Amino acid sequence: MNNQNHMDLWKIVVVALVSALLGTGIGYFAFSHWGNSNPSPAGQVTNGSGKAGTTQISNVTVKSHNQMTTAFKKVKGSVVSVVNYQREQKSDDSLSALFGSLYGNGNGNSDNNSGSSNKSKLQESSEGSGLIYSKQDGHAYVVTNNHVVAGSEKLEVILSDGNKVSAKKVGTDAITDLAVLSIAADKVKSVAHFGNSDAVNPGETVIAIGSPLGSKYATSVTEGIISAKNRTVDTTDESSGQVTGQATVLQTDTAINPGNSGGPLVNVAGQVIGINSMKLASSTDGTSVEGMGFAIPSNEVVKIINQLVQNGKIERPQLGIKVVDLDQVPSSQQRSILKLPENVTEGVLVGSTSADSVARKAGLRKYDVIVSINDKKIKNIADLHTKLYSYAVGDTIKVQFYRDGKLQSVDVKLTKTT
Incomplete structure (x- = not known):
């Protein structure tokens, strides 16, 4: 190796050493500077010399703001708890009274005025949620579910700030499961606004606000998505369990628990797009179901x-008839008594017609089997109610029915419900 090669080698070694020293110095300086001026990143083990029991809270704070937290802030002040008070029925029988007292039994129907029971004082029967949506002329209006206020003898609304105010029923509707209450407006500071539920899309993020398990957990918020829109579900009569109609609802996987009923379903803009009404806990075969809640579209x-x-x-139109689903009639009687063709297996059997009813005036009578309204097929009572309620009082509809095995039709002018 000549002298020139030796010189080049030494230059490389010197440059490498200088670079290493500079790199070490810069790295050490940077590490020392970071360690002296900033806390250690979360989760990083520090080379601390502190004693055990001297752990401290980091001085780094996180301020997270997103669309849903903003939406929640817009609506939460208008969400309330609704308390339903009823009278406990106490039996004169001492044994019944004893067990009723022990097990909290006896939140019976307030209309039960039999001589064997005495009315006691009002007590809380149930709690639900509600939404203040309007404030006018010294009154504020609250929307909630009909089943939240059903059977009440006194109603109380707990505002989001904890203030309790008495409430009065303005009106209720069992068909849609909606009710409106009024309260004094002097303590109401926030009113919610409705959005267009027709503009909702599956996959859209939403939140539900309410009082699951009662006012103890008031203004609880859960988040999810719209799972489906225009979902059709059966509605039933609470006393008989009979399917009375069908409702078109929004389906969501947002957690809906007992007590959320009557509370709002809210979109990212802070608009109310639905009123939470029910959840599906199990399917018809008993399979457990999660994440299937339903809201009445705004x-x-x-x-x-x-x-x-x-x-x-x-006010809804009515025919003035009592009916039963055709599938409740034995097939043998469908042929022998009703004389229905074999291909007719669905419809509604007329059991009776009320005096002066529009059905009787139009010519409908006992044992007629209604199969369509305005050429829309009627499969059962739920179908009949749903299609009938889609028309207004004063409308004229064509009712098709079988009588003695022959298909006939009549025009019926609808009157209001009685």
Whole structure:
């Protein structure tokens, strides 16, 4: 190796050493500077010399703001708890009274005035949620579910700030499961606004606000998505369990628990797009179900609550008949008595017609089997109610029915419900 090569080698070694020293110095300086001026990143083990028991809270704070927290802040002040008070029925029988006292039994129907029971003082029967949506002329209006206030003898609303105020029923509607209450407006500081439920899309993020398990957990918020829109579910009569109709609802996987009923379903803009009404806990075969809650769409809610405020009730058309599902009639009688063709297996059997009813005036009578309204097929009572209620009082509809095995039709002018 010549001298020139030796010189080049030494240059490389010197440059490498200088670079290493500079790199070490810079690295050490940077590490020392970071360690002296900033706390250790979360989760990093520090080379601390502190004693055990001297752990401290980091001085780094996180301020997280997103659309849903903003939406929650817009609506939470207008969400309330609704308390239903009823009288406990106490039996004169001492044994029944004893067990009723021990097990909290006896939150019976307040209409039970039999001589064997005495009315006691009012006590809390149930709690649900509600939403303040309007404030006018010294009154604030609250929308909630009909089943939240059903059977009540006294109603109380707990505002989001904890203030308790008495409430009065303005109107209720069992068909849509909606009710409107009024309260004094002097303590009301926030009013919610409705959005267009027709514009909702599956996959859209939403939150539910309410009082699951009662006012102890008031203004609880859960988040999820819209699972489906325009979902059709059966509605039932609470006393008989009979399916009375069908409702078109929003489906969501947002957690809906007992007590959330009557509370709002809210979109990212802080608009109320539905009123939470029910959840599906199990399927018809008993399979456990999670994440299937339902809300009454805001467009339907607004239509109903406006009528309740204006009229105190919902006027729907009626035929004035008592009916039963055709599939409840034995097939042998369908052929021998009703004389139905074999291909007719669905419909509604007329059991009777009321005096002066539009059905009787139009010519409908006992044992007629209604199969369509305005050429829309009627499969059962739920179908009949749903299609009938889609028309207004004063409308004329064509009812098709079988009588003695022959298909016939009549025009019926609808009157209001009685």
